[in-house]
Amino acid sequence: MRNPVLNIRNVTKHFGAVKALTNVSFSLSRGEIHALCGENGAGKSTLMNIIAGVLQPDEGEIVLEGKTVKIGSPAAAQSLGLGLVHQEIALCPDASVAENIFMATTSRQRSLLMNYRKLEREAQDVMNRLAPIDVRRKVGDLPISSQQLVEIAKALTLDCRVLIFDEPTAALTEAETRILFEIIRGLKANGISIIYISHRMAEIFDLCDRVTVLRDGHHVSTEPVADLKPDDVVRLMVGREITQLYPPKQPAGERSHEVVLSVRALGDDHRFDCVNIELMKGEILGIGGLIGSGRTEIAEGICGLRAITSGEILLHGKPQAIRNYADAVNAGLVYLSEDRKGSGVFLDLSIAQNISVLNLDALTGRLGLIDAGAEAKLASDFARKLNIRMGSVDAPVSSLSGGNQQKVAIAKQLAVQPKVIVMDEPTRGIDVGAKSEIHSLLRELASSGIGIIVISSELPELLGLCDRVIVIREGTVAGELDAEAMSEEAVIRLASGVNAQNSQNRLASEHAA
Amino acid sequence: MLAETMGTKAVRAPSWKRLGSMREAGLVAIILALCIAMSFASPHFLTLGNFRAMLMSFSVEGIVVVGMTILLIVGGIDLAVGSVVCFAMVLSGSLFLAGLDPWSASLIGILASALIGAVMGFFVTVVGLNHFITSLAGMVIVRGLCLIITKGTPLSLFTLPPAFKAVGQGSFHGLPYVIIIFVAVVVLFDFLLRRATALRKVFYTGSNEKAALYSGIRTNYVKFWVTVLCSTLAGFAGVIYMSRFGAATPTFGVGMELNIIAAAVIGGASLNGGSGTILGAILGIALLSVVTSSLVLLNVSVYWQDMIKGCILLGAVSIDHFLHKRKAS
Ligand SMILES: Nc1ncnc2c1ncn2[C@@H]1O[C@H](COP(=O)(O)OP(=O)(O)OP(=O)(O)O)[C@@H](O)[C@H]1O
Numbered sequence: 001m002r003n004p005v006l007n008i009r010n011v012t013k014h015f016g017a018v019k020a021l022t023n024v025s026f027s028l029s030r031g032e033i034h035a036l037c038g039e040n041g042a043g044k045s046t047l048m049n050i051i052a053g054v055l056q057p058d059e060g061e062i063v064l065e066g067k068t069v070k071i072g073s074p075a076a077a078q079s080l081g082l083g084l085v086h087q088e089i090a091l092c093p094d095a096s097v098a099e100n101i102f103m104a105t106t107s108r109q110r111s112l113l114m115n116y117r118k119l120e121r122e123a124q125d126v127m128n129r130l131a132p133i134d135v136r137r138k139v140g141d142l143p144i145s146s147q148q149l150v151e152i153a154k155a156l157t158l159d160c161r162v163l164i165f166d167e168p169t170a171a172l173t174e175a176e177t178r179i180l181f182e183i184i185r186g187l188k189a190n191g192i193s194i195i196y197i198s199h200r201m202a203e204i205f206d207l208c209d210r211v212t213v214l215r216d217g218h219h220v221s222t223e224p225v226a227d228l229k230p231d232d233v234v235r236l237m238v239g240r241e242i243t244q245l246y247p248p249k250q251p252a253g254e255r256s257h258e259v260v261l262s263v264r265a266l267g268d269d270h271r272f273d274c275v276n277i278e279l280m281k282g283e284i285l286g287i288g289g290l291i292g293s294g295r296t297e298i299a300e301g302i303c304g305l306r307a308i309t310s311g312e313i314l315l316h317g318k319p320q321a322i323r324n325y326a327d328a329v330n331a332g333l334v335y336l337s338e339d340r341k342g343s344g345v346f347l348d349l350s351i352a353q354n355i356s357v358l359n360l361d362a363l364t365g366r367l368g369l370i371d372a373g374a375e376a377k378l379a380s381d382f383a384r385k386l387n388i389r390m391g392s393v394d395a396p397v398s399s400l401s402g403g404n405q406q407k408v409a410i411a412k413q414l415a416v417q418p419k420v421i422v423m424d425e426p427t428r429g430i431d432v433g434a435k436s437e438i439h440s441l442l443r444e445l446a447s448s449g450i451g452i453i454v455i456s457s458e459l460p461e462l463l464g465l466c467d468r469v470i471v472i473r474e475g476t477v478a479g480e481l482d483a484e485a486m487s488e489e490a491v492i493r494l495a496s497g498v499n500a501q502n503s504q505n506r507l508a509s510e511h512a513a
Numbered sequence: 514m515l516a517e518t519m520g521t522k523a524v525r526a527p528s529w530k531r532l533g534s535m536r537e538a539g540l541v542a543i544i545l546a547l548c549i550a551m552s553f554a555s556p557h558f559l560t561l562g563n564f565r566a567m568l569m570s571f572s573v574e575g576i577v578v579v580g581m582t583i584l585l586i587v588g589g590i591d592l593a594v595g596s597v598v599c600f601a602m603v604l605s606g607s608l609f610l611a612g613l614d615p616w617s618a619s620l621i622g623i624l625a626s627a628l629i630g631a632v633m634g635f636f637v638t639v640v641g642l643n644h645f646i647t648s649l650a651g652m653v654i655v656r657g658l659c660l661i662i663t664k665g666t667p668l669s670l671f672t673l674p675p676a677f678k679a680v681g682q683g684s685f686h687g688l689p690y691v692i693i694i695f696v697a698v699v700v701l702f703d704f705l706l707r708r709a710t711a712l713r714k715v716f717y718t719g720s721n722e723k724a725a726l727y728s729g730i731r732t733n734y735v736k737f738w739v740t741v742l743c744s745t746l747a748g749f750a751g752v753i754y755m756s757r758f759g760a761a762t763p764t765f766g767v768g769m770e771l772n773i774i775a776a777a778v779i780g781g782a783s784l785n786g787g788s789g790t791i792l793g794a795i796l797g798i799a800l801l802s803v804v805t806s807s808l809v810l811l812n813v814s815v816y817w818q819d820m821i822k823g824c825i826l827l828g829a830v831s832i833d834h835f836l837h838k839r840k841a842s
Pocket residue numbers: 015016018019020038039040041042043044045046047087389390398399400401402403404429431841
């Protein structure tokens with residue numbers, strides 16, 4: 001290729017016995033957007049962390065504009081003009097958005113005193129390019145999607161030659177994604193080279209010039225995007241054909257009228273009011289809506305994670321007194337949080353201990369002791385079912401790739417054999433193959449009588465997986481779409497509350513209000 | 514079908530490998546090395562008497578270390594343990610002097626210690642203060658209580674009945690009861706910490722409190738009871754000290770908390786919560802005790818002893834940190 005900015009030569013990286021990268025070479029041309037694909041645990045983040053100085057390679061070299069460089073630390077990477085938007089949000093939750101955005105640049109500035117006024121103004125300018133988030137707010141108070149935008153804004157303030165995005169859109173809405181793409185194209189026009197990691201084929205084919213596929217830590221191929229079809233990329237990633245993305249839906253004739261979960265006039269005096277939801281036996285119910293519409297809050301309200309002030313919740317027709325999450329779990333209602341790192345997994349505990357956490361009672365024998373053998377077996381079973389790529393079930397969750405951590409979070413919910421599972425963005429960061437496995441598993445669970453509610457910002461997932469979709473707007477149910485009425489446009493229209501033509505624009509400006 | 518093509522390995526690591534990777538092995542090695550070196554340096558080191566004295570000296574503190582380790586795992590800390598040990602001692606002692614039989618007096622002393630733990634637990638879980646500040650205040654207040662109860666003077670308890678004194682001073686076929694009690698407490702809690710469901714919740718809470726909450730664990734309840742447990746064990750240690758010394762001094766146990774916390778941390782407990790083992794913490798206190806004994810036998814001036822112990826703490830924790838970082842990358 002002409003003018004390679006960055007050349008990775010024969011890089012190998014081990015983590016103990018796990019070989020994350022084997023002899024990987026990769027080159028990035030000036031001003032291109034280069035996609036990096038691969039299954040969960042293929043080694044994408046590891047390679048990027050090496051470029052960004054977070055990790056050191058065991059073997060191999062990095063050549064930047066013709067010169068071999070050693071990148072000893074993230075600070076060194078930044079001074080070389082290499083920026084990385086991490087897969088895991090790494091912000092200071094107690095600092096303001098402005099302080100976070102300028103964390104990297106202030107560490108290099110010379111003057112002793114900070115000019116907060118100026119800092120805030122500049123931060124707001126950068127932030128506004130993405131979304132109108134008030135930079136004086138504390139990062140910890142923002143929803144995950146806004147935190148992700150802050151993370152991106154932070155990278156935009158750096159003076160970069162190469163900017164890496166590791167799954168930036170996993171936590172973003174469609175509208176936010178579109179804005180981000182415009183910005184990335186702008187960077188490209190300015191001669192900045194971009195590496196873009198995503199599990200979403202549509203994004204790669206929309207945005208990128210070339211694509212490199214990694215499999216099991218090996219380089220498989222690098223091709224111009226124009227020469228490939230999405231199916232080709234998937235085949236290169238997985239090493240086989242994936243024929244069907246979504247499992248078949250419930251046939252119209254088999255719909256049951258038996259109500260599993262019924263939520264009546266639920267309200268919390270604050271974020272949502274008068275919410276009515278009925279979940280039928282055997283169906284997968286989708287909940288759509290913009291970020292900030294109250295979807296997550298409603299789910300938390302149903303599961304006792306947020307105090308409700310009005311309404312009632314019935315499981316199989318019986319009213320439930322749910323005051324806290326322990327009550328919900330006892331009643332058979334579990335919730336998968338959208339914030340994997342913050343409230344989904346225990347990073348320093350083992351995979352087995354993570355998967356068993358909701359299920360402790362079933363694993364506890366007489367005398368209140370845990371049956372360690374049964375615990376390991378439970379974990380191994382789910383690890384196999386969800387294809388969690390790991391050393392052993394005793395390894396800490398922090399040693400897994402992002403997508404595999406998400407699978408652990410899902411396994412945790414499934415292990416308890418609940419009556420109803422509420423999942424907030426369940427397949428965030430999960431690769432195509434594993435995603436379709438999880439979807440089939442959810443379908444299987446639904447057919448076996450477990451009620452499933454899926455909250456998702458990914459419209460194709462919502463439409464492909466769910467039998468019925470409820471759309472939330474401003475804390476209340478804006479409408480319901482059954483299998484026949486479902487379409488991306490219909491969801492967007494309900495979510496934004498305007499007619500279809502100008503809904504796209506509204507979407508862009510509404511989410512952060 | 515994905516699983517087959519990918520060949521997911523779902524096996525547990527073989528047990529010998531896990532044993533080798535345990536940090537306890539490193540501590541045992543350090544202690545052994547120190548013992549071997551000392552056996553050359555001093556003829557008095559490698560004697561039954563010295564070992565018995567060393568064991569005795571850390572046995573009772575070891576009981577407190579058990580509680581502290583569990584509290585550190587849940588993400589807390591208790592600076593008041595030294596004061597509580599003393600409190601149980603002087604309260605039971607003065608109740609005995611007031612005419613109560615020593616067994617009931619001790620029971621009341623232990624229950625009162627538990628109550629102190631409950632009060633601290635209340636401030637942590639209901640009021641929402643952190644463990645550090647709460648127990649710092651607790652340390653000072655309880656020390657004040659000790660001085661009030663004794664009016665500042667040591668209680669002489671030589672009238673304690675022999676049956677009670679035997680707990681702290683007697684032995685069973687040459688094996689001091691103190692050591693038997695200590696080993697029993699350690700074995701019990703080490704086992705429970707590995708296997709009991711209730712104590713597993715301590716790890717979940719300490720590792721990621723929010724995730725624990727989102728897993729249906731009542732984290733405040735867990736934190737409250739662990740705080741109570743730590744104080745109760747401190748109180749238990751206090752009455753054993755009373756039996757052993759036949760006296761109760763209002764200044765006993767000043768600075769003990771630092772020794773206890775140091776032992777737990779050397780043994781691998783994290784001040785951030787989520788990790789720690791009883792066995793490790795006990796090895797930690799054993800190491801500190803071997804060092805103390807060595808310094809005495811080598812005639813090192815008492816002025817130097819604290820400094821050297823501090824350096825050892827720093828060294829042990831650094832080595833451990835280094836080894837773990839190496840292994841992780
Ligand atoms: N700190 C670590 N210790 C041990 N193993 C690790 C560590 N970090 C990563 N690994 C292993 O290295 C492999 C590659 O991980 P990496 O995070 O690069 O995957 P990825 O391609 O980014 O996957 P994902 O799509 O899920 O983010 C995985 O098998 C993972 O378990």
